[in-house]
Amino acid sequence: MNGIALTLRALHRGERRLERELAAVADRHRAEHEVHHVATDLARWSDEHAGRIADAARAYGLDLRGGAEEEADEGPLSRVREKAAGWPGHRPEPGLLLLRDLRSLHLAAAGNSLYWEMLAQYAQAAKEDRLLTLASDCHPRTLRQMRWTNTMIKVVSPQILTGL
Numbered sequence: 001m002n003g004i005a006l007t008l009r010a011l012h013r014g015e016r017r018l019e020r021e022l023a024a025v026a027d028r029h030r031a032e033h034e035v036h037h038v039a040t041d042l043a044r045w046s047d048e049h050a051g052r053i054a055d056a057a058r059a060y061g062l063d064l065r066g067g068a069e070e071e072a073d074e075g076p077l078s079r080v081r082e083k084a085a086g087w088p089g090h091r092p093e094p095g096l097l098l099l100r101d102l103r104s105l106h107l108a109a110a111g112n113s114l115y116w117e118m119l120a121q122y123a124q125a126a127k128e129d130r131l132l133t134l135a136s137d138c139h140p141r142t143l144r145q146m147r148w149t150n151t152m153i154k155v156v157s158p159q160i161l162t163g164l
Helices: 003-028 033-060 068-072 075-085 094-126 129-162
Strands: none
Touching: 003 033, 003 094, 003 129, 033 094, 033 129, 094 129
8 A cells, every 4th residue: 555545544543533623522511512512523524524525535446434443453452441431430530531632632633633734735746736635624623623722721721730
């Protein structure tokens, strides 16, 4: 498999992962209306990105429409961690959980941003207009996802961390 195929596969996996994480955060923090609503909207963006990546990847012999690969990167340990977090004495404070979730979302979006940049650079060098359009359309949204998580961390960190 060549480098562009690997990049498309990694970017698709990253967008699907970010979509799942955003949806989970929206669900976990329903009481925080801004978090719930914005995370839900941003999850839709990642879903759209993943669909567009899968469409573009067909030209490189990749079928990214399946679900098994996407679920494989979760692993059984993540489910064990989630169940253990709910046990008495193991549940973090809601504020700390929100900070952890925002940090995780930010890092996932940052990883995707790097892949979008790599894809755009390849597309420019190879004169692949379809891929350049894809990156030009989707990367700004990923940057917006990062700005939102960063802003939320700045807003909630002082309140949460001084309340400890």
